[in-house]
Amino acid sequence: MIDLEKEQTQKPKAFLVGEPNTSLKELEGLVDTLGMEVVESFVLQRLDPEPKYGIGTGKANDIAYFAKEAEADCIIFDFELSPTKQRNWEKLADIPVFDRQEVIIRIFGQRAKTKEAMLQVELAKLQYSLPRLAHSYGEMSRQRGGSYGSKGSGETQLELDRRGVEARIHLIKQELKKVIKERETMRKRRERTPVPTCALVGYTNAGKSSLLNALTGAEAFVEDRLFATLDPTTRKLQLKDGGSVLLTDTVGFISNLPHTLIDAFKSTLEEAARADLLLIVLDSSDQNAISQYQTVMEVLAETGAGEKEKIIVLNKVDKITEDNLILKSLEKEFPFAIKVSAKEKTGFLELAETINEKLLGPVKTFKLPLDRSDLVSLIRKTGVLYKEEWLEDHILVEGRLGGVISSSQRTLNLVEEAEIL
Secondary structure, eight states: OOOOOOSSSSSSSSEEETTHHHHHOHHHHHHHHTOOOOEEEEEEEEEOOOTTSOHHHHHHHHHHHHHTTOOEEEEEEESOHHHHEEEEEEHHSSSSSHHHHHHHHHHHHHOOOOOOHHHHHHHHHHHHHHGGGGGGOSOOOOOOOSSSSSSSSGGGHHHHHHHHHHHHHHEEEEEEHHHHHHHHHHHHHHHHHHOOEEEEEEEETTTHHHHHHHHHOOOOOOSSTOOOSOEEEEEEEEEESEEEEEEEEEEOTTTTHHHHHHHHTTHHHHHHHHHHEEEEEETOOTTTTTHHHHHHHHHHHHHTTTTTTEEEEEOOOOSSSSTTTHHHHHHHHTTTOOOOBBTTBHHHHHHHHHHHHHHOOOOOOOOOOTTTTHHHHHHHSSEEEEEEOOOOEEEEEEEEOOOHHHHHHHHHHHHHHHHEE
16 A cells, blocks of 8 residues: 655646536545545546456556646546556556555545454455555566575565565454454443443434434534544433433444455444444535445344434435435435434434434333233333322323334333233
8 A cells, every 4th residue: 555644745636537417426425534635537438348458458558647747746546446447557657546445545544543443454454455555566576696596585575575474463363353253242231321322323423423412411522524534432312201211422434435345344333233223414515325224224233223213314414405405315215214413412302203203112001900000010110100100990001112123112012912902
């Protein structure tokens, strides 16, 4: 991987190359987040199976020429480059060439703060770099002495470095196991006092951290850039019934997220898989919100959270008008979505009520036999009890039961079996 992180008086200049019929807006946002300047963009008319560059040699020469004319410091492709193609492009253009995956990994490297996140990012970097080590070397035949094919001092510098990277990968995986074990211990302590959990998930820059802050008074880091949050932040949200729920902010998703990062951040994304409820946050002012939702669902499916109960939250409604076509299409696609503004703190009451109903179920009234006072206690313990009235021939109770929390659902089943019809 190239080193673009040295202090410079000017931002490094990037020349972007995109696939046919695609927008480079998202890649431009990633490049800006990385701290680089886009000097020019080029969208290909077609991709060829030509093995050297992935496109015809003539078009490849054109791109290299355009990049030179624009005085670009590097060329960035919006799709994955194989290690061989990357080396070929660098020889042709005589400047660093890399792809969208490396951009994302670099951003994660800049943003990681906790020990676990830094280990996960380093692991992703090394796994991505391993097949690309050769492009960091010019002449591949340099020897440290010895004869061809020998081990030890006779190995090439590349072979030695490869073994060093593999050893470091093994060491990081061992360290991550320890960190994850410590987090599991903390989670088990938290679970001793059972509180329902919700995970805020969504596309990067959808406003999840801003929503967490607005709902709970937390101070999670917020920035109008992609991948502002890497480490999960958990805060308690008080509900009007006197109960509470733990809200966890998670890393944002993005299309074509490198599998090395999905694998590396699985432990972080487990917060979504373990949550009782998912709040899928969409930027209602983004014309790509529906396709972003599809990306989110794909990543959730990969982490085992695809079938979780969910609430669709349309955030940033303060940015648009009611007759906005984007909002209308979202309302049609997600008729039960909750519209909120983290900035203006609107829609929160409806969101809290929907969370309540999803977790604990709707408000219901039951008639229980007089000898089943145990069920009244169970409702109070696992759900929300609003009313308890002892009458001549039955107990009249009103409360919330039957949400996604398993104990609440079990209580509902018992109550319905005992209810006097």
